[in-house]
Amino acid sequence: MLTLFGNVESGNVHKVQMVFSRLGLPFRRVDVRQDLGQPRDARFLTINPMGKVPAVRFPDGDVLSDSGAILFYFALQTPLWPEPRRDQAEVLRWMFFEQYSHEPALAVLRYLKRFTPDPGAHQSRIADLVSKSTFALGVLEKRLAQAEWIAGPAPTIADYALYPYTRWMNEVGFSHDDWPAISLWMRRVEKLPRFLPLYTDAAREVIAFADYFATPQL
Ligand SMILES: N[C@@H](CCC(=O)N[C@@H](CS)C(=O)NCC(=O)O)C(=O)O
Numbered sequence: 001m002l003t004l005f006g007n008v009e010s011g012n013v014h015k016v017q018m019v020f021s022r023l024g025l026p027f028r029r030v031d032v033r034q035d036l037g038q039p040r041d042a043r044f045l046t047i048n049p050m051g052k053v054p055a056v057r058f059p060d061g062d063v064l065s066d067s068g069a070i071l072f073y074f075a076l077q078t079p080l081w082p083e084p085r086r087d088q089a090e091v092l093r094w095m096f097f098e099q100y101s102h103e104p105a106l107a108v109l110r111y112l113k114r115f116t117p118d119p120g121a122h123q124s125r126i127a128d129l130v131s132k133s134t135f136a137l138g139v140l141e142k143r144l145a146q147a148e149w150i151a152g153p154a155p156t157i158a159d160y161a162l163y164p165y166t167r168w169m170n171e172v173g174f175s176h177d178d179w180p181a182i183s184l185w186m187r188r189v190e191k192l193p194r195f196l197p198l199y200t201d202a203a204r205e206v207i208a209f210a211d212y213f214a215t216p217q218l
């Protein structure tokens with residue numbers, strides 16, 4: 001069985017859970033918690049030397065990390081990855097936007113506001129991230145006012161990549177009501193087959209960090 005390393009508070013991990021759920025792929029999850037510094041724990045660095053979740057371990061021991069690479073790997077030859085070359089480039093264009101302009105603003109803002117003990121100590125950084133998040137949401141709003149799905153006529157992994165941190169905008173001070181096209185798109189995503197809501201788990205089994213590394217199994 002596949003093993004997913006990560007936790008349910010992470011949007012990058014949730015993207016992978018959503019796609020596994022959509023594709024009906026069974027997996028177990030090893031709970032790797034950022035709040036405990038576990039992605040940088042020496043034991044986890046033997047799994048992903050980049051020190052980040054998500055990572056996926058295949059039954060033969062091979063490990064693939066980074067949400068975009070994982071989504072691509074599993075979406076190939078499914079309807080979530082289009083055939084025409086230009087459409088493939090469009091999916092990548094939005095996934096790169098997510099990783100460079102969207103997630104570094106919205107996810108880091110959420111981290112500072114929700115998971116640091118004193119968000120007040122980060123006020124100027126927070127102000128900068130609010131501005132960058134507003135811009136990124138504006139880009140999405142314009143796109144989704146003209147298109148039903150992020151990267152073309154049908155849902156792709158770009159929609160899954162952009163959903164979690166966009167949906168969590170309300171955790172960092174934005175209101176869904178101010179972004180009507182994004183809100184309609186989120187509802188469309190939520191109606192896709194086997195949609196997995198945020199903070200829920202599609203794993204068959206959840207293994208605690210210490211237990212997994214006491215007796216690592218493939
Ligand atoms: N580009 C990576 C980013 C992954 C990432 O930033 N993961 C965070 C959790 S959402 C993490 O593991 N942070 C731990 C750390 O930086 O120590 C991806 O999309 O998978």
